[in-house]
Amino acid sequence: MPNGYDFVLFDLGGVLVRLGGVAALQELAGIDSEAEVWSRWLTCAWVRDFERGRCSDREFSAGMVVDWGLPVSPGAFLEMFERWPEDLFEGTADLVAAVREQVHVGCASNSNTLHWERMTSLWGFGSLFDATFLSHELGLIKPDRDFFDHIVSAIGLPPARLMFLDDNKVNVVQARAAGLTAARVRGADEARSALVDIGVVPR
Numbered sequence: 097m098p099n100g101y102d103f104v105l106f107d108l109g110g111v112l113v114r115l116g117g118v119a120a121l122q123e124l125a126g127i128d129s130e131a132e133v134w135s136r137w138l139t140c141a142w143v144r145d146f147e148r149g150r151c152s153d154r155e156f157s158a159g160m161v162v163d164w165g166l167p168v169s170p171g172a173f174l175e176m177f178e179r180w181p182e183d184l185f186e187g188t189a190d191l192v193a194a195v196r197e198q199v200h201v202g203c204a205s206n207s208n209t210l211h212w213e214r215m216t217s218l219w220g221f222g223s224l225f226d227a228t229f230l231s232h233e234l235g236l237i238k239p240d241r242d243f244f245d246h247i248v249s250a251i252g253l254p255p256a257r258l259m260f261l262d263d264n265k266v267n268v269v270q271a272r273a274a275g276l277t278a279a280r281v282r283g284a285d286e287a288r289s290a291l292v293d294i295g296v297v298p299r
């Protein structure tokens with residue numbers, strides 16, 4: 097392709113989808129900063145198991161309440177967690193459509209059955225992408241290297257021709273280590289700007 101890329105891969109939460117609940121979790125757990133919440137989230141054994149499809153939603157919620165010392169019942173936490181995907185960032189649908197006119201487009205996201213069902217039901221994510229790489233379906237999870245190695249193998253293109261957009265620095269670092277081109281962005285506007293800069297979508 098003239099712009100040097102054949103495939104754009106979007107993270108979902110924080111890039112295309114506005115996530116609520118992080119501030120509430122931060123307050124419930126008595127954690128000082130959002131960055132600390134995400135650092136603990138990405139390394140939490142219960143999160144990693146749930147988002148790799150290795151435990152049920154009830155096991156996940158019960159484990160989270162105990163492990164994080166949350167002052168709510170497992171059922172209350174699960175109800176809160178299920179609603180974390182609040183809405184699409186403004187311009188998301190137009191952005192994905194614009195990218196799809198130029199190159200293949202996919203998502204590469206840590207997810208789970210609850211959130212994926214919500215996103216497909218509300219926003220039709222099942223048909224929005226040419227390919228989906230979801231942690232709970234693959235049994236692999238970001239930021240682990242094998243998640244990105246699997247993507248490269250499945251797509252079958254030189255990794256440098258895959259552009260990956262994520263809102264977490266550690267995921268971007270690992271994607272680059274696997275050879276992908278990657279940028280850290282937050283929200284659809286920043287994602288569009290990054291793709292304009294590399295010539296995937298027009299100004």
